[in-house]
Amino acid sequence: MAHIETNVIHQGANLDSSYHSITAPIYASSIFAAQDLDQRPPFDYTRSGNPTRKALEDTLACLEGGALASATGSGMSSIMAVLLMLKAGDHLIAPQCIYGGTHRILASIIQKFGIEITFLPDLNNLERLRENIKANTKMIWIETPSNPLLHITDIKALSEFTKALNAKILLVADNTFLSPYFQKPLELGCDLVIHSTTKYINGHSDVIGGVVVSKTEALGTEIANYVNCLGLACSPFDAWLVLRGLKTLPQRMEAHQKNALKLAEFLGKQAVVKKVFYTGLPSHPQFELIKKQMSGFGGMLSFELDTEKADLNKFFQSLKYFSLAVSLGGVESLIAQPWSMSHASMPEKARIEAGLSPAIIRVSAGIENSEDLISDLKTALEACCSCC
Numbered sequence: 001m002a003h004i005e006t007n008v009i010h011q012g013a014n015l016d017s018s019y020h021s022i023t024a025p026i027y028a029s030s031i032f033a034a035q036d037l038d039q040r041p042p043f044d045y046t047r048s049g050n051p052t053r054k055a056l057e058d059t060l061a062c063l064e065g066g067a068l069a070s071a072t073g074s075g076m077s078s079i080m081a082v083l084l085m086l087k088a089g090d091h092l093i094a095p096q097c098i099y100g101g102t103h104r105i106l107a108s109i110i111q112k113f114g115i116e117i118t119f120l121p122d123l124n125n126l127e128r129l130r131e132n133i134k135a136n137t138k139m140i141w142i143e144t145p146s147n148p149l150l151h152i153t154d155i156k157a158l159s160e161f162t163k164a165l166n167a168k169i170l171l172v173a174d175n176t177f178l179s180p181y182f183q184k185p186l187e188l189g190c191d192l193v194i195h196s197t198t199k200y201i202n203g204h205s206d207v208i209g210g211v212v213v214s215k216t217e218a219l220g221t222e223i224a225n226y227v228n229c230l231g232l233a234c235s236p237f238d239a240w241l242v243l244r245g246l247k248t249l250p251q252r253m254e255a256h257q258k259n260a261l262k263l264a265e266f267l268g269k270q271a272v273v274k275k276v277f278y279t280g281l282p283s284h285p286q287f288e289l290i291k292k293q294m295s296g297f298g299g300m301l302s303f304e305l306d307t308e309k310a311d312l313n314k315f316f317q318s319l320k321y322f323s324l325a326v327s328l329g330g331v332e333s334l335i336a337q338p339w340s341m342s343h344a345s346m347p348e349k350a351r352i353e354a355g356l357s358p359a360i361i362r363v364s365a366g367i368e369n370s371e372d373l374i375s376d377l378k379t380a381l382e383a384c385c386s387c388c
């Protein structure tokens with residue numbers, strides 16, 4: 001088995017047997033013709049399958065170490081495809097600190113269909129988990145590191161514990177924050193992995209996309225059926241863009257991580273910063289687990305600004321290289337207030353339970369020069385702060 005740096009480039013290539021193009025062609029066709037009723041082509045209709053999309057799916061299945069993958073039109077549609085495995089009367093457990101859109105789909109859409117949801121503060125608390133697992137519990141959802149506070153769930157411990165109680169409970173991980181370059185949830189005991197490929201997998205902030213990767217063919221076939229029936233798949237052009245972005249995933253992840261660590265160290269020394277949340281800091285309360293479970297720390301960090309001393313709007317207005325924008329994982333640095341942006345759809349009580357407040361700021365470290373990024377933050381902190 002080749003290394004990830006090789007697989008991101010060579011998996012998904014060699015699609016073109018007519019002209020041997022080096023990159024995967026975009027099969028911009030909604031239909032593929034059959035010879036006759038007995039000789040059906042491998043693809044017939046692009047909602048059900050498309051060669052460019054399959055090249056992306058095969059590559060992502062290979063990177064995550066899964067059997068099958070389905071590439072969808074957004075991270076949310078991947079999440080929806082997984083949730084369609086549940087039926088009325090089933091129960092799902094998820095953490096309180098989770099991407100706001102995932103919370104919204106669970107709390108306000110899925111519950112409408114008679115599926116019970118329990119949000120727990122910490123899925124590492126196995127005794128509390130045991131008390132909440134019921135006969136109808138069918139799925140446990142994890143997001144590790146969590147968005148935006150970088151809580152870590154011990155995937156292996158959770159999987160061993162859950163499967164010993166009931167082997168049929170499906171364990172699903174949102175691996176968006178780390179990508180398969182830094183974490184492989186299927187190897188640690190998950191059944192399904194989802195990504196918003198909008199983020200690091202594509203990496204260039206020009207596509208909305210998602211993927212579900214399954215450990216077994218049976219699970220993957222079920223997901224592919226939902227994707228086909230509901231028309232959740234991504235377009236051939238978007239699949240091609242993601243394939244292109246994916247080729248530099250390892251190099252980008254290293255660069256994101258290098259910058260994130262420098263930004264976290266810088267922020268940790270600022271009087272106006274009350275707390276820094278970053279998986280690469282030895283002060284992270286789960287640093288030992290992080291080093292065991294992840295092969296890198298990633299490019300996401302958050303910090304709590306002392307809003308009694310600093311004016312948030314002045315801070316955001318004074319930044320030159322960090323755009324005040326939702327999303328993450330692109331080559332450009334982004335900054336956001338989860339309270340009013342990525343997590344605004346959560347009821348206030350749920351945001352507070354998740355550990356959020358308006359003073360928490362999330363940073364997606366881009367791959368620009370780190371000195372420029374630090375100097376930008378320094379200038380903005382000086383401009384917004386009455387004491388700096």
Ligand SMILES: Cc1ncc(COP(=O)(O)O)c(C=O)c1O
Nearest residue numbers: 074075076099147176196198209
């Ligand atoms: C961790 C995580 N999962 C899923 C999603 C949803 O992905 P998309 O916006 O591509 O639908 C997001 C979006 O921000 C996210 O941060």
